[in-house]
Amino acid sequence: MLEFYKTFDDGTRRIDAPEKGCWINAIAPTEEERNFLIEHIGVLPEFVKSSLDDEESSHIDYDDDFDQTLVIIDYPDSDESDVNKNEDYTTLQYKTNPMGIVILKGYVVTISLYESWSLQDMAQGRIRQMDTRLKTRFLLLLVLRISQQYLVYLRQIDRLSSRTESKLHQSMENKELIQMLGLEKSLVFFSTSLKADEITLNKIMRGKMIKLYEEDEDLLEDVMIEIHQAIEMCNIYSNILSGTMDAFASVISNNLNIVMKVLTVITIVMAIPNIIFSFYGMNVDGLPAPHVLFPTAIAVIACLVAILIFKKKDMFH
Template sequence: MFEVFAYHPDKGLQTDLTAEGVAEVIKDSRTLLWLDLMDLDDADVDLLTSVFNLHPLTVEDLIMPSARTKVEKFADYMFLVMFALESHDAGLHGKVKTLELDCCLGKNYLITCHMQPVPSLSVCKDRIRKQSPILLQGADMLLYSILDSCVDSYFPVINDFDNLVDEMSDELFRDPTQETLKKIYHLKNDVISLRRTIGPQADVISLLQRGDFEWISPSNSVYFRNIYDNLIRLNDIVGTSREVIAGAMEAYVSVVSNRLNEIMKTLTVIATIMMPLTLIASIYGMNFKHMPELNHPLGYYSVLGFMALVGISMVAYFKRKNWF
């Protein structure tokens, strides 16, 4: 399944081209073509190999999901793998979902391929339908517009993630539970995923903005620097969150350990107070016949009073020492 946007200075914008129409208009060097494919099928593969003469390795990368960002240079085009972001079930664990976007940039065409809908592409398509001059400025500026929209979509995702980290930090020092530990664990996995996604993309965009690729004009390569700067800023934000989460793991262990120490201290104080009382009760619980206190009319109450005095004295002593 594909969508096509073809602009010609004389014919204007065309969006209803078939595969045969794509093969025809691409022959005119004045035509700028954007072909967006989702869920490649055999017909799409035939179109890519026969009309655009894509390398078999490129076609394989388009079909199979890639785990990393990369840019490759071929004879007639360059191949680029990037990732968009979106929050997925953010209210539960702050999970961040990556959406792979493959791009092939040629002299007068841009091919984008993805397995799932990418909101940033929809934004660019709406701009073109509203007569935005994106297609008038060349395929490289169209690529810039798409990548810039993808990176702009990172900010709300990163901000939501940063807010979750702040909420987790507040909960950690307010009332940490096992759920807090689970949140820390999930956020740790997310921050690792974000670092693996954003960092390599900044490296790839850095290559594009240097002007080493002939399909990106020197006058337009400077625009990619803006994307690079945004990615560096995002990477710094994620790096800060990573440090906070690493500290949160240590803080959680410390808070739980302190709580356990408080519990153990309370139990120790109680046991210490009970020890002399237990000793007194054990002495008068022995089965000897000749114990004068047993026959005394006030013996029972005297022992209870003495035990209460010992207990109160020990509580007062511990309180003065601030042991509880």
Template sequence: MITLYRTDDRILSEIQEYGPGAWIVMTKPTIDESKSIAERFEIDLADVRAALDDEESSRVQVEDNYTLIIVDIPSIEIRNEREAYTTIPLGIILVADCIITICAEETPVLEAFMEGKVREFSTKKRMRFMYQILYRNCTTYQYYLRVMDRRRTLIEQRIQEETEDADLIDLHELESNLVYFATSLRANGVVLDKLTRYGRIKQYPEDKELLDDVLVENKQAIEMTQIYRDIISGTRELMTTIINNRLNNAMKFLAAITIVMAVPTVISGVYGMNVGTKWMPFANVPYGFEIVCGIILVISIVIAIILKKKKMLKQ
């Protein structure tokens, strides 16, 4: 799908024809749509289709007629019947008088501009607009990172109550998401560093200031990713320790119950042997059975009190 936009008097509106200052949004374009753009702006078809490959690496490519910038942007997907985060490529092509964005799916990075959430941007100022897209990409990373940290906090709060297998899986999923983010953010950082050094890309002083802001936000996102990875690693170790501790407590409780139950089992086993009653205590005494049961009960209670003091009966 191809959609055309242009800002006039700081108002973004959809247009029907190509023209100077246009923003060409290509969302999961077909082969025919890609060919039409490639032929119209004299772009290599492979470069137009590059951002549609999930394995495409972030890079800057400067050609005679255009400049291609590919960066990774955050995306939401359903993985293992759960909402997870990953990264996908976003292609930005700067041609003579237009800017082209190419992505395999709709993304909040670009939707923020379409919905008017980003102020004071102009599709006619291509370099500044591109840096604003990159800046919005960094802030989107940071937003998703905060969402993941809130999920981790909810899992951590449930540790005191009851830890389920789903919590361990969710924690592992969050850690995997952070690995994807860290890899993509580092690759984006390389692209941003190249943009600061490329002399063939014309930049104005205010554009360089915005690029510096993008660099700062990208570094902050990288630091947030590392911090949250360390916190999740600590949370996972805490969960493992608590699970092992609960297992040890359960084993101690079962061992204590076994010790308490061993007393009546041994005594009843002795009295249950096929021997004469002459030498069996309380065998011929009135209420002998009740006396033996009372002795068993007293011994069991004494053992239970001793085990409780040693915290063996605590689950």
């Protein structure tokens, strides 16, 4: 899908065909649309390929010959493909996807495999000071929105982990543990992508590959602050979640030990009558009182004595 937007004096609106100074938004472009970007807009083929690579990490690349800059930024998204929907519960997980921003003469092009509500906000004019003709500002505003999107998802992860932890206090079931594991995995994805985004922004700050203007310095500082805040929040939540998982693992192991201890005590007590009746079941003469009442009484007394001993040693808890 290709969409074209341009900022006019009365605001940003969608246009039917690309014009100088417009923003081209390509989401999961078809082969024909890719060829249009390469042949008519002039985007380098390797830049298009990198932007559509699901495993591409955040980086910045510049081509001197064609005067084009590619910025790959990882943005967060809910991982719908890994949502396990059963009759009783739903497990939610988050992931990160790469987005390519190509800055070339006359255009700024965003290329991604999936839709992002950061791009939707840009297209719907929800971002103040956005101007498709100011390519550096457009890039910084988009990265700022992505960093804010990280913060939103991190708060969602924190709330979801708190609710799941409360459920774990009541009953330790696999569904809560799987949800916590999914959130821990999501934080690892976020942490890795945020650190890569930070490195890319540090390269942008040097101003060698992308021209920086004085009026955009404050905006760049805001972007760096948001990214650093997201990294700090991600590290804090990751440490908390990791500690919580370790604590619950210890609790589960302790509960299992208690159950095994109780079952062992019951097994020992139940083995006493077996031993006594085994003697009387053998074809041997000379056993005292070879009648059913005597070995039964001995077995009952021996079991009660064993139970009292184990009770005194607090082996039933």
